[in-house]
Amino acid sequence: MVEPVENSVRSGSAKTPRTRRGEKTRAKILDAARQEFGARGFGESSIVGITQRAKVALGTFYTYFDSKEEVFAALVKDMSEQVRDHVAPALADAKGTIDAERRALAAFLTFAREKKEVYRIIDEAEFVDPEGFEAHYRATAARIAERLESDDVEPAIDALDAEVRAWAIMGMNVFLGLRFSVWGDEEAGKVAASANRLIAEGLKPR
Structure with missing residues (x-):
């Protein structure tokens, strides 16, 4: 069944859902796109493949x-927001900044293990959706x-030092x-704790 056009409204080049039903359908299409692009890559994927996975009509797409x-760019943005939203609750009970980074990494490792496609999609975004890639x-x-x-x-020495720390x-x-969620399945908490020691103590001999 094709959803009526009034369920969405244009916002720039995207069509934003106007109803809860429309939001659910759009989310279902994005989830199907994640599976399609993650399994086949952008070049080999198709809109028909996405609609078949989503079990919706072509017109609904x-x-x-x-x-x-356009759906790829929307997916990059959506997955970036999913990472943010998945990590945020883990920070609620953090005991300071260093502990927050441990919790954030553990949460991200869990997310990446559950949705391994995120790596292929974000990597391809560098060429398919460079603006979305950079924004992420x-x-x-x-x-x-x-x-x-x-x-x-x-404290950071200056603004450059602060940015270097964050990007590092x-x-x-x-x-x-990539190593411990996509290529491996080691315990996320142990990996995060090890990385956290590196952040807190550096590489200097104890």
């Missing part, structure tokens, strides 16, 4: 997206930088996720 490129990493680094602005960590931690987290 076009109620929300105009092209494969800038937003992630900004959240880390904000957490590091705390009284219980050594993010880079570490990305590759730890």
Whole structure:
């Protein structure tokens, strides 16, 4: 069944759902797109493949997206927001900034293990959706930088130092996720604790 056009409204190039039903249908299409792009890559994926996975009519897809490129860009944004939303609750009971980073990494490792496709999709975004690719990493680094602005960590020397710290931690987290969530299944808490010791103590002999 094709959803009526009034269930969505244009916002820029995207079509934003206007009803709860429309939101659920759009989310279902995005989830199917995650599976399709994650399994086949952008080049080999198709809109038909996405609609078949979502079990919706082709016309329903076009109620929300105009092209494969548009749904891919929406998916990159959606997955970036999912990472943010998955990590946020883990920070609620953190005992200081260092502990918050341990909790954030453990939560991210769990997310990446459950949705391994995120790595392939984000990697391809560098070429398919470069603006979304950059926005994802800038937003992630900004959240880390904000957490590091705390009284219980050594103050950054300057703005550049603060940004280097945030991007270094993010880079570490990305590759730890690749190794221990996509390529392995080691306990997320132990991996995060080990990385956390590196952040807190560095590489100097004890």
